[in-house]
Amino acid sequence: MTPEGPDSGAPVRENGRPARRVRRTATAGTATAAATAGTASAPAGAEAGGTAVIGGTRPVAPELAPPRRRPWLLVVAAVVVLGLLAASLAIGVYDITGNDFGSEMFWITRVPRTLALVLAGAAMATSGLVMQMLTQNRFVDATTSGTTEWAALGLLLSALLLPGLGLVGKMVIGSCFAFVGAMLFMLILRRIVIRTTLVVPLIGIMLGAIVSSLTTFLAAQFNLLQMLGTWFMGSFTAVVRGRYEVLWVVAVVTILVFLMADRITVAGLGKDVATSVGVRYEAILIGGTALVAVAAGVTTVVVGFLPLLGLVVPNIVSMIRGDNVRSNLPWVCLGGIALVVVCDIIGRLIIMPFEIPVSMVLGLVGAVVFVTLLLRQRER
DSSP states (O other): OOOBOTTTOOBBOTTSOBSSOOBOOOOHHHHHHHHHTTOOOOOOOGGGTSOOOSSOOOSSOOBOSOOOOOHHHHHHHHHHHHHHHHHHHHOSSSOSSSSHHHHHHIIIIIHHHHHHHHHHHHHHHHHHHHHHHHHTOTTOSTTTTTHHHHHHHHHHHHHHHOTTOOHHHHHHHHHHHHHHHHHHHHHHHHHSOOOSTTHHHHHHHHHHHHHHHHHHHHHHHTTOHHHHHHHHSOOSTTOOTTTSGGGHHHHHHHHHHHHTHHHHHHHTTOHHHHHHTTOOHHHHHHHHHHHHHHHHHHHHHHTOOOTTHHHHHHHHHHHHHOSOHHHHHHHHHHHHHHHHHHHHHHHHHTTTTSOOOHHHHHHHHHHHHHHHHHHHHHHO
């Protein structure tokens, strides 16, 4: 007699693993059981059984069965990313092998630029994953929640009030303002009734537009529009040795997200479910938001805006692998690195020897994915 699975009725092998993967919308009771058993599930919606939802239901039905383990795929992805990094190091307007000057410039500009691509890409993709889990909405990231606009406001005020402040000081102020903006976004979501998932990113975009307008007004009043334009037009052109090192802070952020991965996954199921299994929901919410703020603030200080990077990569990974933060995090990091490196290479090659800012290419890709997700949600 073939044993049956407890949830789906699927045949189970002798080792207890389901013979096939099951996709369906999770109820609050199922989510609680999965969280208690240590199985990572996707966030449940408000209609799934009364659990309070910050950002509305997630458009993609969660996957209750864990994805099959295929470590060789991750190795292949890592090799592909290494190939892209090698291409980034090789592309440039000067010959790195012809003379001593080229060799010196290789270590001054290309290596720091490539490292900055790695750190910024991984950090912003990871922050998008965290934001989507905490808000339970696939359309949220640092760009669509107004977090990056708050970071830019903090940088502008630091330039006005503390003109002699160093890069680390600007990083701290930018991160603090980003944290305030992200928490304000979360507070607004708690105060209103969310009837559709599309309302959540609209709130963030409107909030970001208000802050951006204020920032632009202040910059115009004090002749700082050019400086502001540099932040809004994210580019790695100015990244050189001595100006990118603060980005190593976001590597620590990524490590902390990995350490908190299981708690973030359970918090993504909603406050009621998280509390019932012993997770301090409010602490995870504040801690996760703080990590997102640090990533957004530091990245904005060094390279400027990287629009929709945290929206594109986590959604692609989640559609393929489900919503387990711990198992998805390596893929999200590799995907973020690959996407930003490809966009940077395209920006360098299109009108070489001149460059197109990476934010323009990234914004185009992100906009296409964002519209695709909206259309998928409409079909559902």
